[in-house]
Amino acid sequence: MLRSPIKHCKQCGTAVVYRLPDDGDTKERAVCPACSTVHYENPLNVVGTVPHWGDKVLLCKRNIEPRWGKWTLPAGFMELGETVAEGAARETTEEAGATFEMEGLLSLLNVVRVGQVHFFFRARLLSDQFDPGFETIEARLFAEHEIPWDEIAFRTVKETLERYFADRKTGSFGIHQVDIV
Numbered sequence: 557m558l559r560s561p562i563k564h565c566k567q568c569g570t571a572v573v574y575r576l577p578d579d580g581d582t583k584e585r586a587v588c589p590a591c592s593t594v595h596y597e598n599p600l601n602v603v604g605t606v607p608h609w610g611d612k613v614l615l616c617k618r619n620i621e622p623r624w625g626k627w628t629l630p631a632g633f634m635e636l637g638e639t640v641a642e643g644a645a646r647e648t649t650e651e652a653g654a655t656f657e658m659e660g661l662l663s664l665l666n667v668v669r670v671g672q673v674h675f676f677f678r679a680r681l682l683s684d685q686f687d688p689g690f691e692t693i694e695a696r697l698f699a700e701h702e703i704p705w706d707e708i709a710f711r712t713v714k715e716t717l718e719r720y721f722a723d724r725k726t727g728s729f730g731i732h733q734v735d736i737v
């Protein structure tokens with residue numbers, strides 16, 4: 557499900573119409589009939605980490621919808637003014653209250669259906685003590701065989717965890733590009 561359509565012009569508040577703009581653009585856009593502003597809609601970035609401690613990874617039990625009570629890696633929408641890695645680190649601090657050192661990019665997932673691109677970095681935990689924020693019911697470490705695979709909140713998280721553990725076995729981490737259509 558893509559985002560809900562734009563209803564009103566961000567410049568003047570007039571109801572927009574979806575049509576091909578007059579400049580030769582080949583995609584329908586929300587165009588304002590009053591002031592002619594064309595509103596472009598582009599994918600959003602979701603940024604997060606795979607925090608690891610020994611042979612375990614840190615998962616957070618969600619205290620927010622959607623998927624309340626399901627387990628996820630710390631992740632959220634990138635903010636303006638930060639890099640992808642800075643956003644991933646911020647989410648890890650906010651959701652898990654973890655202390656860690658950022659490592660390399662592990663996965664880049666195109667979630668075409670919802671207009672999102674997700675990025676997950678590996679992050680080496682410096683402590684196994686966590687102080688989760690309000691978005692998290694519980695933050696805890698799981699070895700691979702303990703991962704609650706049926707209770708993972710999002711497919712991007714599942715795909716990322718699978719690649720993390722597969723790479724761990726080979727001892728060499730790559731950057732994985734995954735298309736979820």
Ligand SMILES: [Zn+2]
Nearest residue numbers: 565568588591
């Ligand atoms: Zn307008």
